[in-house]
Amino acid sequence: GAVVSQHPSWVICKSGTSVKIECRSLDFQATTMFWYRQFPKQSLMLMATSNEGSKATYEQGVEKDKFLINHASLTLSTLTVTSAHPEDSSFYICSASKRQYGQPQHFGDGTRLSIL
Amino acid sequence: QKEVEQDPGPLSVPEGAIVSLNCTYSNSAFQYFMWYRQYSRKGPELLMYTYSSGNKEDGRFTAQVDKSSKYISLFIRDSQPSDSATYLCAMSKTSYDKVIFGPGTSLSVIP
Numbered sequence: 001g002a003v004v005s006q007h008p009s010w011v012i013c014k015s016g017t018s019v020k021i022e023c024r025s026l027d028f029q030a031t032t033m034f035w036y037r038q039f040p041k042q043s044l045m046l047m048a049t050s051n052e053g054s055k056a057t058y059e060q061g062v063e064k065d066k067f068l069i070n071h072a073s074l075t076l077s078t079l080t081v082t083s084a085h086p087e088d089s090s091f092y093i094c095s096a097s098k099r100q101y102g103q104p105q106h107f108g109d110g111t112r113l114s115i116l
Numbered sequence: 117q118k119e120v121e122q123d124p125g126p127l128s129v130p131e132g133a134i135v136s137l138n139c140t141y142s143n144s145a146f147q148y149f150m151w152y153r154q155y156s157r158k159g160p161e162l163l164m165y166t167y168s169s170g171n172k173e174d175g176r177f178t179a180q181v182d183k184s185s186k187y188i189s190l191f192i193r194d195s196q197p198s199d200s201a202t203y204l205c206a207m208s209k210t211s212y213d214k215v216i217f218g219p220g221t222s223l224s225v226i227p
Contacts, residue, residue: 032212043204051118093159097212104150104211109159
């Protein structure tokens with residue numbers, strides 16, 4: 001069964017609105033969660049690394065004021081796309097890991113974001 | 117040079133064929149090597165992972181890692197139409213570090 005749950009799976013909204021995506025670790029307490037973005041027919045590109053209780057680390061070229069990440073607990077991280085525009089339309093995927101886990105990360109099923 | 121390179125395909129094979137998927141990488145610090153399968157509009161599903169060099173077998177799937185050549189492979193035996201998907205190689209320095217993905221290979225297994 002799924003060890004990482006993402007919600008919602010699909011969201012359509014108007015340009016200018018903010019959208020929040022949740023990522024939950026179901027089977028373990030995740031010390032680190034990662035957020036990726038995937039455009040059609042492309043691979044996953046890391047956006048940011050989120051450690052519980054501290055500020056997220058963003059990859060070069062990712063606007064931290066546009067993509068707000070909160071990792072308030074060991075089982076929940078949220079990504080908020082603020083003032084979304086059509087170019088933000090993409091497939092957003094999270095993953096979770098535990099430092100002592102020793103296993104590769106498990107990924108959520110992704111959230112398809114469409115901005116009209 | 118990209119950190120991880122992978123032939124994007126598409127690759128089309130008849131049912132029952134042996135499929136060979138490969139990736140090369142440039143960062144010798146990578147220690148974890150993974151293969152993910154991704155169906156359309158779904159998140160990546162972990163198929164196999166290997167720590168450091170060596171082979172690993174799981175049913176019809178065999179993963180190989182050659183760190184000296186910076187080359188990893190995934191073999192699928194007796195391929196099935198349900199294996200049709202995009203296969204992503206991925207690697208990281210530790211199990212909790214960020215994962216770097218290859219571009220993915222699109223595979224179609226024809227009945």
